[in-house]
Amino acid sequence: MAKTSSITLILVAVGGIAVGFLAAQAAxxxxxxxxxxxxxxxxxxxxxxxxxxxxxxxLSGLTLGEATRGEITSAGxxxxxxxxxxxxxxxxxxxxxxxxxxxxxxxxxLVALYDDQLQFLDSAEVVRYRVEEGGDYMVVVSGxxxxxxxxxxxxxxxVELSDTDTLAVGAPVDGWLGDSARELTLTIEEAGMYQIExxxxxxxxxxxxxxxxxxxxxxxxxxxxxxxRISDFLAPxxxxxxxxxxFGNGSGLFTLTAEPRELPGNGExxxxxxxxxxxxxxxxxxxxxxxxxxxxEEAGMYQIDMNSSDIDAYLVLEGSNGYFxxxxxxxxxxxxRIVDFLAPxxxxxxxxxxYGNDSGLFTLSVALRDVPEGVELRNEGELAVGExxxxxxxGEPLTYxxxxxxxxxxxxxxxxxxxxxxxxxxxxxxxxxDDDGGQGTNARLERALLPGSYTISARGFxxxxxxxxxxxxxxxxxxxxxxx
Numbered sequence: 001m002a003k004t005s006s007i008t009l010i011l012v013a014v015g016g017i018a019v020g021f022l023a024a025q026a027a028x029x030x031x032x033x034x035x036x037x038x039x040x041x042x043x044x045x046x047x048x049x050x051x052x053x054x055x056x057x058x059l060s061g062l063t064l065g066e067a068t069r070g071e072i073t074s075a076g077x078x079x080x081x082x083x084x085x086x087x088x089x090x091x092x093x094x095x096x097x098x099x100x101x102x103x104x105x106x107x108x109x110l111v112a113l114y115d116d117q118l119q120f121l122d123s124a125e126v127v128r129y130r131v132e133e134g135g136d137y138m139v140v141v142s143g144x145x146x147x148x149x150x151x152x153x154x155x156x157x158x159v160e161l162s163d164t165d166t167l168a169v170g171a172p173v174d175g176w177l178g179d180s181a182r183e184l185t186l187t188i189e190e191a192g193m194y195q196i197e198x199x200x201x202x203x204x205x206x207x208x209x210x211x212x213x214x215x216x217x218x219x220x221x222x223x224x225x226x227x228x229r230i231s232d233f234l235a236p237x238x239x240x241x242x243x244x245x246x247f248g249n250g251s252g253l254f255t256l257t258a259e260p261r262e263l264p265g266n267g268e269x270x271x272x273x274x275x276x277x278x279x280x281x282x283x284x285x286x287x288x289x290x291x292x293x294x295x296x297e298e299a300g301m302y303q304i305d306m307n308s309s310d311i312d313a314y315l316v317l318e319g320s321n322g323y324f325x326x327x328x329x330x331x332x333x334x335x336x337r338i339v340d341f342l343a344p345x346x347x348x349x350x351x352x353x354x355y356g357n358d359s360g361l362f363t364l365s366v367a368l369r370d371v372p373e374g375v376e377l378r379n380e381g382e383l384a385v386g387e388x389x390x391x392x393x394x395g396e397p398l399t400y401x402x403x404x405x406x407x408x409x410x411x412x413x414x415x416x417x418x419x420x421x422x423x424x425x426x427x428x429x430x431x432x433x434d435d436d437g438g439q440g441t442n443a444r445l446e447r448a449l450l451p452g453s454y455t456i457s458a459r460g461f462x463x464x465x466x467x468x469x470x471x472x473x474x475x476x477x478x479x480x481x482x483x484x
Contacts, residue, residue, distance in 0.1 A: 052116045054090055054136050062091040062139055064099065064156050071151045072107055072143050083146030084109075088138055091156065095134035098159040098253075102126040103141060106150035114138040124225075128159065128201055128253060159253070167241050169194070173256045177203065181244035186258055188234045193261040193284070193361070198243050199227040203250025208242035215239075217359065220246050231261060231310055232359050233269070233284050263361075275349060277302065280365040285311055285353055294347040294366060301369040301392070301468070306336040306351050310360020316350040323347075325395065326464055328354050339369065339418055340466040341377075341392045377468075383456060385410065388472035393419065395466060397459040402427075402473065404451045407480035410473065412456060414443040418467020419460045427454035435461055448480050 062068050068089070076085035093099055103111045103125055112123035116136045122129055141152060159174045167173055167184040175182060177200075186209075188194065198205040207228040209217045223229035226246075243256055263269065263282065270281045274293040283290055285308075294317075296302070306313040315336040317325045331337035334354070351364055371377070378389045383400040385408065391398055393416075404410070414421040420441040425432045428450060438444035441461070458471055 052136060053118050054116050054138055057088065057090075057138075059088050059090040059138065062089045062154060062156060064091060064093065064158065066156070068154045069105075069151065070141065070154070072109065072141070072149050074149065079142060084143040084148060086140050086142035088140050089154070091137050091139055093131045093134060093137055095131055098128065098130045098161075099156060100126060100128045100159050100255075101139055101154065101156045103152055103154060105152035107141075107152040108144045108148045108150075109142055109152060110144065111154065112140040112142065114140065124201070126199065126201075159255075161253075167196075167256055167258055169258045169260060175243075175254055175256065177243065177245060177251050177254050179251065181242050184241045184243065184256070186239045186241050188236050188239065191235050192233070193231065193263060194234050194258060195229065195231045195261045196241060196256075196258045197223050197227065197229045198254055198256050199223065200252060200254040202252025203254075204246040205254060206244050206246040208244075209239055210242070211235075211239040212237050222358075230359075231361070232286060261361075275364060275366055277366050277368050280363055282361065282363050283351060284359070284361055285351065286359040290351045292349045292351065292364070294349045296342045296344050296347065298368070299343050300341065301371060302340065302342050303367050303369045304338045304349065305331055305365045305367075306362055307331060307365075308335065308360055308362035311358045311362065312354040313362055314352050314354040316352070317347055318350075319343075319347040320345055325466060330465075338466065340394055371468075375468075383471065383473055385473050385475040388470060390468060390470050391458060392468055393458065393460050393466055395460075395463050397424070397457045400456045400458065400471070402454040402456055404449055404454065404475075406477050407448070407450050408475035409446065409448050409478045410475040412443075412445045413438055413472045414458055414469055415439075415472075416442070416467055416469035418469070419465035420462065421469055422459050422461045424457035424459070425454060426457075428452035430454075448478055450480060 070087055072085050072087065074085065076087060079086055101111050101113060103109055110123050110125060111127055113121045113127050113129055114137065115121060118138065139154065141154060143149060162173055162175055164173060165184055167186045169188070173184065186196070196207060196209060198207045204220070204226040205228040207219050207230050209230050211234070217230050217232055219228045219230050221228065241256070243254060245251065268282065269284050271283050271290050272292065274295065275281060277296070304315060304317065306315050312328070312334040313331070313336040315327050315338050317338050317340070325338050325340055327336045327338045329336065351362065375390045377392050379391050379398045381400060383389065383402050385404070412423055412425065414423050415438065420435070421443040423434050423443040423445050425445055425447065430449070432445055432447055434443045434445045436443065456471070458469065460466070
């Protein structure tokens, strides 16, 4: 095993190599005194007498092949480097074995592996390590950052390499990829959603899935960390799974899995038909636009959401008289959201992905959105200094008339939590505009104006945006003469 000095053991044990480095920089005398013990350790190593540094830590044990549950809490040991909390375990490993240690559960975290001298070996969500020398090792479970807490399960197993040409649902295949791709047959007995993953720490994994009737899917990095994942609704039958490296470069150990994936809710998928206000449905996108019919009986504000952890959601809403709205990322993360004031009528709602031919599960919901109590929407008319109003933007600029009886410094604020606001002001020979002069993406104009009639145009930075806004005009008299 790798050998380390006494000072390194101390620094690692109290919270990370980075903290140890900083401590050594702050206390050069301490770093200097560590040189002599390091020489003693080297001599002991040559004589085969180096002690097991784990023996004095009194750690809980892990058994290879068995799952161990735990939880990271604020009472756990603190990593002074990044503020995360961690737990440590001891595990005995045999020489010559290839082992895998992985982390699952609610905790967003990592597992790290150290030898019996606290020498760092590897860290990831899944660690694979070929044991060169049998003995005790340390497994450290830590949160991804200072805000990561929760229960977890540590799984460990011996990896047995296989040259099988069959992939069974629920049975991982550990193999070695050489110069050519590996083809395996996957038999699906029951129609449903399945997730196929190819993971490797040694090359960029790439998956292809082919079936009857011209069915074909491929993926490079959907599982993260250059790992591949295909999630799709599969009909019963035989499929060919091709496991290879991206661009044909790279070789090494890989793990291939096929697992059933539970459908949300009642397990029903709807890829067409009608959707009603205050309804949520689940669908499956596999490369073709999915169209739904939305019947609006009551005029009002509606919010339509398309959410997915598999694809970059995209929504299109079309109605009579050329009505058209579309959205990519107005929801959370890459989710799509359309919020608009809809008149009674029939609309076509199209659910698709923003780019490419990705496939995956999504939910689609339509909800009637309440106008805040006491709010009256005004989308046109006169607006006086000292007055404010609420309006609804639906893609077309809304105009308001402003009359000034005396020269004034006028401030116009347009705010919205639904879209990026934009103001145009013109009349009496002047023209001004603003996008983000207020806080965030809110618009704000402040100008000295002569008496006269002016037009305020309230709109969004994007014509595809929609939502509620507030418009406020304030002013103070000022001395100002017309230009001659």
